[in-house]
């Protein structure tokens with residue numbers, strides 16, 4: 376947009392960028408920091424020059440960061456939200472989890488993981504009394520040659536059917552919707568969880584205002600979180616998504632969706648026998664899903 | 676740095692960037708915002724991909740912004756400082772003040788301007804009792820054809836010889852080191868100020884830590900601020916710098932220096948007669964400088 380700039384103007388702008396880049400030349404003992412700062416400056420200046428940023432727009436951006444800083448505290452992280460809704464978090468995940476054969480793809484970690492979630496037996500229930508439709512989840516953990524990985528630590532966590540994680544309830548201290556289990560000697564795992572439901576990211580702050588202004592939904596596509604840790608393998612942080620979830624069409628607000636992570640949650644009418652013979656309430660429908668997890672080797 | 680990535684990995688990363696860019700497609704009624712967000716995302720993702728940002732580095736950046744947010748209040752603006760020390764403020768000035776013939780170059784506004792600084796007569800004193808070496812400043816205001824511009828409003832402000840602006844003294848409410856005057860019927864102006872001295876930007880926060888880590892000085896080169904407003908002309912915000920100031924070699928912490936803005940402050944021994952016959956204390960040396968101001972037309 377706008378008229379092309381003169382050669383003299385382009386020279387002045389480039390000279391400024393070069394001068395700023397050169398200012399990091401004497402970074403003591405940290406070549407990586409030097410490289411990060413130089414490269415950050417190049418892209419930031421390229422942005423300002425490309426869009427011909429006005430001083431008013433620059434002021435709005437400063438004001439946005441200031442407001443984000445002031446809403447951020449121990450429970451709320453607006454800068455992470457900003458990184459999330461601009462796909463910067465997801466891109467960081469992508470560059471740190473390079474494609475390796477058919478290894479399961481990674482996605483965003485999210486803010487709701489908790490250390491020391493309860494241990495359950497294979498086949499146990501992670502819901503812990505949280506409201507929602509029961510969902511039977513099963514699969515295997517293998518390497519990229521199909522060899523089973525026994526004893527892999529599988530952390531799973533999810534929101535209840537109101538779209539809230541246990542830690543979002545400020546009143547109650549009850550732990551629910553999260554647990555860890557270990558794959559069995561054949562690499563198999565299975566547990567009862569809840570059919571995932573979509574939920575919005577916190578949208579009462581500047582990031583919410585930004586999403587509004589650009590006509591975007593704050594909702595995340597429905598998902599169930601996994602983290603899988605096994606000795607000798609790259610730790611996998613991922614979700615599975617629900618085939619047919621209308622939010623997949625509207626777009627996941629943090630860009631966490633990968634086609635390979637969309638799974639078929641089969642619907643089962645109330646009364647249909649469950650895989651492990653569990654007796655559900657007579658009017659309770661349920662779902663089931665298969666998720667086979669493939670781990671890349673450490674350092675891949 | 677690092678091994679080249681696979682074609683499949685590059686495809687996944689590009690697909691993610693494309694998906695985030697596409698998410699702004701339905702921005703309602705604000706094509707400029709849409710364009711800004713799309714372009715910002717492209718450069719931010721290009722940065723993450725180019726440096727292969729680690730998750731630990733991403734965490735440090737989030738932590739940096741959080742700390743910057745928490746130190747920012749009505750008197751302290753760490754995000755502006757960050758923009759300043761990365762040359763982003765100066766680049767924004769540059770794109771909004773395009774080179775136009777021999778019009779005087781602009782530089783950073785800085786945080787210390789105050790509206791309603793006292794009016795002085797041409798030849799008056801802006802120091803207001805601030806400590807420092809008196810400096811006689813004179814010049815003309817003309818257009819780029821050399822035609823004088825009478826009645827231009829000239830705002831000037833500067834730090835005292837301890838490197839502090841009046842507004843940085845939290846105790847006293849005294850106004851000093853700032854004033855405004857108008858060019859006379861020949862476009863001429865003249866006033867007494869102080870020979871400028873270098874001062875550091877506030878460096879007890881995260882930006883100061885960053886400057887330390889990259890081995891950079893927080894000092895600004897000594898300068899005297901000008902803002903010149905005249906009907907029909909582009910408002911000029913600039914400084915003049917002091918030829919021979921050693922900080923010019925070390926680098927101005929906010930990249931405000933332009934060669935064309937470095938001026939010769941001539942030294943005068945105590946007792947040498949002053950241009951306007953002012954009697955200075957008998958042991959008081961002084962300086963003098965000429966700064967001819969050339970304004971670009973409005974909209975240039």
Ligand SMILES: [Cu+2]
Nearest residue numbers: 418421718721
């Ligand atoms: Cu870029």
Ligand SMILES: [Fe+3]
Nearest residue numbers: 485487598600
């Ligand atoms: Fe989640």
Ligand SMILES: [Fe+3]
Nearest residue numbers: 785787898900
């Ligand atoms: Fe200043």
